[in-house]
Amino acid sequence: MKYWRRPLDKNKIKTPKGHIYVIPDRCKGCGFCIEFCPKGVLEESKEINRKGYHLPKIADGKEDDCMNCDFCMLICPEFAIYTEEGE
Amino acid sequence: MKYWRRPLDKNKIKTPKGHIYVIPDRCKGCGFCIEFCPKGVLEESKEINRKGYHLPKIADGKEDDCMNCDFCMLICPEFAIYTEEGE
Amino acid sequence: MKAVLTGSHFMLGDIACAEGALAAGCKFFGGYPITPATETAERMALRLPQVGGHYIQMEDEIGSLAAVLGASCAGVKSMTATSGPGFSLMQENIGLGIVTETPCVIVNVQRGGPSTGLPTLAGQADMMQAKWGSHGDYEAIAYVPNSCQEMFDFTIKAFNTAEKYRQPVFVMADEIIGHMTERVVIPGPKKIKLVSRKRPKRKKNYLPFKPDKDLIPPMALAGEGYGIHVTGLTHDARGYPVIDEETQHEMVTRLIEKIRRHAPKIWEFEEVMTEDADIVVVSYGAASRSAGRAVNIARKEGIKAGLMRLITVWPFPEKRIKELAESAKAFVVPEINMGQISREVERFASGRVLSVTHAGGGMLSPEAVLQKIKEVAK
Amino acid sequence: MKAVLTGSHFMLGDIACAEGALAAGCKFFGGYPITPATETAERMALRLPQVGGHYIQMEDEIGSLAAVLGASCAGVKSMTATSGPGFSLMQENIGLGIVTETPCVIVNVQRGGPSTGLPTLAGQADMMQAKWGSHGDYEAIAYVPNSCQEMFDFTIKAFNTAEKYRQPVFVMADEIIGHMTERVVIPGPKKIKLVSRKRPKRKKNYLPFKPDKDLIPPMALAGEGYGIHVTGLTHDARGYPVIDEETQHEMVTRLIEKIRRHAPKIWEFEEVMTEDADIVVVSYGAASRSAGRAVNIARKEGIKAGLMRLITVWPFPEKRIKELAESAKAFVVPEINMGQISREVERFASGRVLSVTHAGGGMLSPEAVLQKIKEVAK
Amino acid sequence: MEVRLGGFGGQGIILAGFILGKAVAIYEKKEAVQTQSYGPEARGGSCLADVIISDEDINYPMGTVPDVLVLMSQDAFNENHDKIAGDAILIVDEDLVDASAFRKKNKVFKAPATRIAEEMGKKIVANIVMLGFLTGVADVVSHDAMKKSILDSVPKGTEDLNLEAFEKGYEHGKNSVAN
Amino acid sequence: MEVRLGGFGGQGIILAGFILGKAVAIYEKKEAVQTQSYGPEARGGSCLADVIISDEDINYPMGTVPDVLVLMSQDAFNENHDKIAGDAILIVDEDLVDASAFRKKNKVFKAPATRIAEEMGKKIVANIVMLGFLTGVADVVSHDAMKKSILDSVPKGTEDLNLEAFEKGYEHGKNSVAN
Amino acid sequence: MSAKGAGNEGKIETVEEHPLDHILRQDRLPHIWCPGCGLGSAMTCFAQAIERVDIPLKKQVLLSGIGCTGRIAGYVNVDSYHTTHGRAIPFATGLKIANPELCVTVFSGDGDLFAIGGNHFLHAARRNVDINVICVNNFNYGMTGGQQGPTTPVEAKTSTTRYGSFEHPFNLPYLAAAIGAVYVSRWTTLHCRHLEKSMEKALQKKGFTFIEIISPCPTGFGRPNKLGEGLEELRYYREKSVIKNDASWDELELHMRGEEPVVVGDFVDTERPTYLELEEQMLRAKGLMK
Amino acid sequence: MSAKGAGNEGKIETVEEHPLDHILRQDRLPHIWCPGCGLGSAMTCFAQAIERVDIPLKKQVLLSGIGCTGRIAGYVNVDSYHTTHGRAIPFATGLKIANPELCVTVFSGDGDLFAIGGNHFLHAARRNVDINVICVNNFNYGMTGGQQGPTTPVEAKTSTTRYGSFEHPFNLPYLAAAIGAVYVSRWTTLHCRHLEKSMEKALQKKGFTFIEIISPCPTGFGRPNKLGEGLEELRYYREKSVIKNDASWDELELHMRGEEPVVVGDFVDTERPTYLELEEQMLRAKGLMK
Numbered sequence A, B: 001m002k003y004w005r006r007p008l009d010k011n012k013i014k015t016p017k018g019h020i021y022v023i024p025d026r027c028k029g030c031g032f033c034i035e036f037c038p039k040g041v042l043e044e045s046k047e048i049n050r051k052g053y054h055l056p057k058i059a060d061g062k063e064d065d066c067m068n069c070d071f072c073m074l075i076c077p078e079f080a081i082y083t084e085e086g087e
Numbered sequence C, D: 001m002k003a004v005l006t007g008s009h010f011m012l013g014d015i016a017c018a019e020g021a022l023a024a025g026c027k028f029f030g031g032y033p034i035t036p037a038t039e040t041a042e043r044m045a046l047r048l049p050q051v052g053g054h055y056i057q058m059e060d061e062i063g064s065l066a067a068v069l070g071a072s073c074a075g076v077k078s079m080t081a082t083s084g085p086g087f088s089l090m091q092e093n094i095g096l097g098i099v100t101e102t103p104c105v106i107v108n109v110q111r112g113g114p115s116t117g118l119p120t121l122a123g124q125a126d127m128m129q130a131k132w133g134s135h136g137d138y139e140a141i142a143y144v145p146n147s148c149q150e151m152f153d154f155t156i157k158a159f160n161t162a163e164k165y166r167q168p169v170f171v172m173a174d175e176i177i178g179h180m181t182e183r184v185v186i187p188g189p190k191k192i193k194l195v196s197r198k199r200p201k202r203k204k205n206y207l208p209f210k211p212d213k214d215l216i217p218p219m220a221l222a223g224e225g226y227g228i229h230v231t232g233l234t235h236d237a238r239g240y241p242v243i244d245e246e247t248q249h250e251m252v253t254r255l256i257e258k259i260r261r262h263a264p265k266i267w268e269f270e271e272v273m274t275e276d277a278d279i280v281v282v283s284y285g286a287a288s289r290s291a292g293r294a295v296n297i298a299r300k301e302g303i304k305a306g307l308m309r310l311i312t313v314w315p316f317p318e319k320r321i322k323e324l325a326e327s328a329k330a331f332v333v334p335e336i337n338m339g340q341i342s343r344e345v346e347r348f349a350s351g352r353v354l355s356v357t358h359a360g361g362g363m364l365s366p367e368a369v370l371q372k373i374k375e376v377a378k
Numbered sequence E, F: 001m002e003v004r005l006g007g008f009g010g011q012g013i014i015l016a017g018f019i020l021g022k023a024v025a026i027y028e029k030k031e032a033v034q035t036q037s038y039g040p041e042a043r044g045g046s047c048l049a050d051v052i053i054s055d056e057d058i059n060y061p062m063g064t065v066p067d068v069l070v071l072m073s074q075d076a077f078n079e080n081h082d083k084i085a086g087d088a089i090l091i092v093d094e095d096l097v098d099a100s101a102f103r104k105k106n107k108v109f110k111a112p113a114t115r116i117a118e119e120m121g122k123k124i125v126a127n128i129v130m131l132g133f134l135t136g137v138a139d140v141v142s143h144d145a146m147k148k149s150i151l152d153s154v155p156k157g158t159e160d161l162n163l164e165a166f167e168k169g170y171e172h173g174k175n176s177v178a179n
Numbered sequence G, H: 001m002s003a004k005g006a007g008n009e010g011k012i013e014t015v016e017e018h019p020l021d022h023i024l025r026q027d028r029l030p031h032i033w034c035p036g037c038g039l040g041s042a043m044t045c046f047a048q049a050i051e052r053v054d055i056p057l058k059k060q061v062l063l064s065g066i067g068c069t070g071r072i073a074g075y076v077n078v079d080s081y082h083t084t085h086g087r088a089i090p091f092a093t094g095l096k097i098a099n100p101e102l103c104v105t106v107f108s109g110d111g112d113l114f115a116i117g118g119n120h121f122l123h124a125a126r127r128n129v130d131i132n133v134i135c136v137n138n139f140n141y142g143m144t145g146g147q148q149g150p151t152t153p154v155e156a157k158t159s160t161t162r163y164g165s166f167e168h169p170f171n172l173p174y175l176a177a178a179i180g181a182v183y184v185s186r187w188t189t190l191h192c193r194h195l196e197k198s199m200e201k202a203l204q205k206k207g208f209t210f211i212e213i214i215s216p217c218p219t220g221f222g223r224p225n226k227l228g229e230g231l232e233e234l235r236y237y238r239e240k241s242v243i244k245n246d247a248s249w250d251e252l253e254l255h256m257r258g259e260e261p262v263v264v265g266d267f268v269d270t271e272r273p274t275y276l277e278l279e280e281q282m283l284r285a286k287g288l289m290k
């Protein structure tokens, strides 16, 4: 049962780079993906969607930092963001 | 909490003698008092009550053995037997 | 804080109901939240501790009513408030309340049913359930408010009637009235007439279920030293279970007669222009506000319509309906259900009753009522 | 062991009920013991494992009916059996069964009520509860057996009707019939007509609550790959919750019409000497055996009495009662309750209905019925 | 024809009623209805079984006054002995019932059912002994039908015991009538 | 006279309706009924409050077509903008609602309620700002009655804040009419 | 006390009254319980306990649900409420909160308290409502004729488990302890003295207490399961029971077969604020109570 | 998968579809949950889990009772039953027994499962019915507007505990373990990855499994209790949560105040025969099954 003992914020597995996608009109601007991305890849953008919420965007200088860990996808309550293996 | 640890069948406290009373028509002959009297004072009598049950009686030679421990009273399901401090 | 908030208020129906209960002396609320009755519970949770009472949120509606009955047996005026699904769950213990003659008030703020249905929208489809929902024969008492003021007033009435006749009494509100806000005028405490259950005068020869001439037995409370036994089994005057036909006959007929004999005092209704009416509209609760408008329009159009608005739907005011049936050509019965109380009217006017139905989820339109009035007026 | 015990038996009513269920293909019983329905459960516990079915004793009656509905959704014919207190507890889930259109059979072997009442003695006072016990509007279907043979036969009918119309169907027995032993003749399995719920033909465009022309939607089962959603909330043809007036109207009226439109096919009753009857005795279940004797005696004494014995009390056979009301002078309605189905008769014959009541705990005496017949014959 | 059997829970009174009813309904092709009454809920205590036997359909199924009354406990005797028809017969288990309070003119038979059963070493078959006695004494049901019904109704492996009990009771019954 | 207020849960729409109704019913002694509609059960989402105001008894309490329609969310706008009387006025929160889809001839007012509230540092008082705007723009209720009603209805300690919000909204409203 | 008749050899002196008679409703006796049933013993212990504790009888209230055990409320001569099946605990909760002066005891069966009534038990224990719950566990539903219940051991025969029960039964003391009962014990009806003392303890203790009484039910359980009559079932307990106050929860499982012991004892005795105490504390902090 | 639009600086590439879309009923979205609610996160984890395990979607059945959480059955695109309040477990019990091939999960709220539904939970766990129960604990009844429930911490403010709650809340993992659940774990919605794995585990495990998900409810719990919006509540969990699989039951109490930790982890993982297995065993012994 070792698996379960892996602490939350130590996903240090070597993963390939990730490519991030968002479905803008689903986002409700909860900020979960932004706050809890283990690599701090995301930040709030100025842009708002049809419902009036601020979408996440990639933070300056973090363009290559996503490690495709899926965390943003899992925690997004709106099925609004996910990643795929990047280059 | 020592009290609770006193084993069931070792009521060796020095008690005065007991005098036994029975309310004949209540008895249903379950035999509890007879079987579980710690001093074996009681046995089944030939006598039957109005309902047709055999009452307990004092076993031969046990006339003075009752120690007024109350056990027969507590276990009797019919409120049919009890003891009092005897001579 | 005061129990009676004397003054003029702009108040939600559900809250007015809670304030009515407090004004009636209610000191115990056992409840389980359910839309659209939650605001009553929430108000009681806020207010009861201010007046020395207790609010307890039970694990479900079955437990809620059980706790309410228990508290009432301890001598405290008690109530619960729920909606359809919770009312269904309370049915078994309603029977217990009836048979043990335990006063309490059960508020049902009706929503659309059946089943989970329309939690936030209105219905009046639990009216027959109020009479027939528990197994066995019994008489129900149910008040039906049609304004926020009546949510206040009728909750007091319900407590008084429950105490007087020693049985659970229903306030059959609906989501429209419960979730509406209107002016509610709360009188001074001295102006509010309160009734408390009859109590035994002495212990000697007291039999807990031996009625006085009015068929109501005085009630001894837990802890007073009467050594009473109270059971949901068929029981005799001592309260002891006796499983036979005779005791059953005596108990059930007395419990039923207890209400039937006093029905003329319990019946309440309001009549508008019925004296000369050819067409009597019988309605209650939210629906009666549509009915009222329809009757007014009909009169303006020269149709002799009148309104009999039921305040107590149970016991059903048979006597008055019978009288009206003698002169009226037809009855129109608008309800926010598929035809429930219309069936009661039919019992006294076979073939002359038109039902105006609505499956629930909104207000009955005055036009629909008017149309039926016109139909029969032809 | 066989599911159908073909042959002649001397059998307890409750056991005949269980054998009827098995003959109807029932493979799941979820129950909770209660006098006087326990023997049905006990028989199912013995027999179901012999025929590859499952008996589960649930923690209460609410859970029992929930399990029965769940099993039915998995495609298995399912039932439960209870008495008044348990029937009261089932009311909320009866509504769920109605709204989700889940076929199942609920047997109520009625005892004396209200509340715990008379556990070992008979009553028929849950008849109105069968129609009105759950909140909201719906139509009920209830068979009422008056012999052990009918305990067997009507349980099969109940399963067939439940499957056909996709809704819970009641067998409203009573302690007298349930605890009576008589000859029961069980036919060969091939002679027993069985009905199974309609099933969807293809997945494409299948909407779980879109009815066919007969107002009944074909039923997809759990695990078949339809990806259905089933809810107790007001829902549209997809089964999705939609909380508005229109959807409510559509859903509730269809569910009600589903039964009303087919009522002429569901109605069953038995008439004896009603053709020329001045006085029609309307009765059902155990009471109808007293009624039958009373009618025979009345005829011998020259009174034109006839018996209409209801087999389905719900839907109430209005049409036939209306017809009879045209020729009959009066109706006499004997029931082991304080007057329930008599009220239904009154709707079609105001003022001409005499009720013969009994508070429960025993059989209605034929003499009491005869006396009322004579009273109106004068 | 109405037969009432009375006793306490555990004596097999209801089973006895069932066997009698079944003998009539299945093996004599007459009509029979058995009803019963219990104490609180279903947990035993005193109990009664009524069997109505008729050549025609039995509409009203409840016993009124029995033509044969069989009582196997004092309680059952106390509560039932005076509710019988004028020409009915009364049978009591002589070791369990003191019938001295019976004041009517009816014929009374004292059956040693429990004693016979005890002598057989199986007190539990006293009900079957009593059925034998009843068959021998009263004109209710044929010996043959009862035998078949008993064989159907008793647990596998106890058939011989029960038939023996039945025959013993039957003989005693026949003798009682002869006397 | 019917006023409909629409927005989403958390904006205080129901409270705004309540304050308006109370101002009328208690401080102007007219008749007022407030009704509301919710999402599923009571858990927020979009909501509407309707206030009917009359000099006579209000029998039928449901709104039909509003004379004043105040919308504070896009959803509320989408669902309600076309259900208004011919001579009604429409008020929208200009930062939350894009009213370009509105095609009718009615007079439309754009209130910066949320913006003003944000400027005050308390987004939560946007509803009170809007009430002020409404009072300034439409002939529904007196400034004085509204002030009293607000004082009654807001939490202790927030009276000044709310009154300020109300006054700001009121001024904006008056100005809008003047323009 | 009564006048006593004269005895003769062996024969016990016969009398007409019993010293606990005033605790019972004489006009309802004899009770309905079967010969050899343990319920009468349990009731005697309870009668003795309520007589011994320092709480006036008129302040004692006894409640029960439906079942053989449930009939006890009808026999004990204190204010008593025989409620609906499974609902004695919430009824008692309302009663206690409405009048905190009362000493409130719920005495009912395993089916009543743990089948249909299980949820109320959970919540009352969680809230630590100051009531005492005494459960007679006879491994079946006696009243309805001996069906399986939530305490029926695996493999046991009942009228609804003709092939043997295939449900794991509850471990009642563990359940009670896990939700927070402040006093938990278990005895058989053979342990009358311990039982009586436990009852005294429970009656006097603040908070939610729980006593499980294992009791013979010859009619519903003993006979179908070859434990025989009441006397034989008690003999079984004499042989198999072990007093072990520090037993692990596992040891408290009841298998009722083979060599498995029946562990009894006093398992929990602790303190935590009751529902009413916490209410008072909270309201006082808000200035709502002085 | 969808065609993807072109991105520009910082802006994330926008698309129209999500890889888990086929697991959801698209025609019912957006869901009704408030912004910042944790239910969407819990649902995503569940969607991922049922997609990953080796059980065909058509053999999966999802049930719920009534509540915000209860709506989940309406969004996930498998056969799903939205039953009455508190009754999903017995409904699931019947369904599973009638068709043992199905993989049956009950996903519902703390109030639904442990207030009104508590008894069914007890009995299904006791019987070890092979179903999975996932409970979203948001410390209140969200759907009805934020009232106290059986998990509301002492002192917490809800719309029915305006002076602070004075009831001890349940310790759900302990309760589940004490009755015999074969797998018990607890996570917050912040522990999405652990949660998703726990769900996979539960879905594949035989017997009664239980997962508690602690989830932000800004509307009903966060705001009234100064935990703020969903984001802030999650920050609180980041700070206070501790993974501790071998935690003592005491440590699993949730106080939600002061420095008390929120202990999460995987607490029980064991085996015992399921209801259907024991049934089979018993009937086989009697020759009723081959």
Ligand SMILES: Cc1ncc(C[n+]2csc(CCOP(=O)(O)OP(=O)(O)O)c2C)c(N)n1
Pocket: D032, D033, D034, D035, D061, D085, D086, D089, D116, E041, G066, G067, G068, G069, G070, G085, G108, G109, G110, G111, G112, G113, G136, G138, G140, G141, G142, G143, G144, G149
């Ligand atoms: C709602 C309801 N369901 C079922 C019953 C039938 N019933 C009466 S007592 C009982 C079980 C009693 O078992 P238990 O509590 O263990 O008591 P015991 O008789 O074994 O002492 C049942 C199921 C009832 N009275 N009410």
Ligand SMILES: Cc1ncc(C[n+]2csc(CCOP(=O)(O)OP(=O)(O)O)c2C)c(N)n1
Pocket: C032, C033, C034, C035, C061, C085, C086, C089, C116, F041, H066, H067, H068, H069, H070, H085, H108, H109, H110, H111, H112, H113, H136, H138, H140, H141, H142, H143, H144, H149
């Ligand atoms: C019988 C019944 N009683 C009450 C309700 C009202 N009700 C709906 S959901 C709910 C509680 C929901 O709480 P929880 O299960 O914690 O779900 P949440 O909304 O918090 O996710 C209640 C009391 C109901 N629908 N049915």
Ligand code: SF4
Pocket: A018, A020, A036, A037, A038, A039, A040, A041, A042, A065, A066, A067, A068, A069, A070, A071, A072, A073, A083
């Ligand atoms: S996949 Fe992981 S690293 Fe990449 S954005 Fe999402 S959370 Fe951050």
Ligand code: SF4
Pocket: A022, A026, A027, A028, A029, A030, A031, A032, A033, A034, A055, A056, A075, A076, A077, A078, A079, A080, A081
């Ligand atoms: S988690 Fe989802 S909803 Fe929340 S901000 Fe990120 S994309 Fe938007």
Ligand code: SF4
Pocket: B018, B020, B036, B037, B038, B039, B040, B041, B042, B065, B066, B067, B068, B069, B070, B071, B072, B073, B083
């Ligand atoms: S008091 Fe004790 S010693 Fe005396 S007879 Fe009774 S049990 Fe035996």
Ligand code: SF4
Pocket: B022, B026, B027, B028, B029, B030, B031, B032, B033, B034, B055, B056, B075, B076, B077, B078, B079, B080, B081
């Ligand atoms: S315990 Fe009581 S009933 Fe049993 S034999 Fe002794 S005296 Fe008789």
Ligand code: SF4
Pocket: E043, G032, G033, G034, G036, G037, G038, G039, G068, G069, G138, G142, G143, G216, G217, G218, G219, G220, G221
């Ligand atoms: S059935 Fe069992 S519990 Fe009930 S009285 Fe008889 S022996 Fe006692």
Ligand code: SF4
Pocket: F043, H032, H033, H034, H036, H037, H038, H039, H068, H069, H138, H142, H143, H216, H217, H218, H219, H220, H221
């Ligand atoms: S009320 Fe709470 S649980 Fe319900 S949707 Fe809103 S945040 Fe989520």
Ligand SMILES: [Mg+2]
Pocket: G067, G109, G110, G111, G136, G137, G138, G139, G140, G141, G142, G149
């Ligand atoms: Mg029991």
Ligand SMILES: [Mg+2]
Pocket: H067, H109, H110, H111, H136, H137, H138, H139, H140, H141, H142, H149
């Ligand atoms: Mg919750």
